Amino acid sequence: MLRSMMQIYVKGSDKAVELYQKAFESELVASYPHADGTFMHAELNVYGQILALSEALEDEESITGTTMQFCLHFGEGKEELVLKAYHALKDGSKILYPLSPCDFSTLMVDLIDRYGVRWCIFV
Template identity: 30%
Template structure:
């Protein structure tokens, strides 16, 4: 069967990113696929029901993440948006400030400290 799984490639910061994300998503499930006991270098992650493949690339590349692709988190409450945005935004970069917009009562778009782009909003 054909399937589609979003895949994020890191360069030496995967384990730190997973630890950071766990603070924003306490129910996040990480299943190691690297067979190791040390820092995670390859895993499947489930955040809010969405499976994501993550990998720490051994070679260094001339590129990293871009906000052209983002992970969208739809929350039930403004409080949840604020909490997740505060955690993921720590050390990151805000692309659209936390505010009310025509499409959502509470929304922000940010890159976390690892360069992963997140859109966080109250579901419309």
């Protein structure tokens, strides 16, 4: 089976899983926790797509996502999904493009969340 995933490495993967479950109405479909409750690997079903999370380890060389962005395009009439995600993710985030219309969408936000993950969420 061919499958693609969005993969995130963060500090505090247990709390990140909780945040993304709230932001994207997602279900935890697989998990391999460490003894401390963080995740070696966890998979969330985000509207039919897999968002995988793993705990960034202290001794690993830092891997950044500054050249990456996860984009969720919900489509026309799905403003409530953009708003739900925005309200869940906004605390502790850096807003790069505020929640508003843009040239290609009636509602969009571009932000870097408290875990350093960049999201572009729009209809």
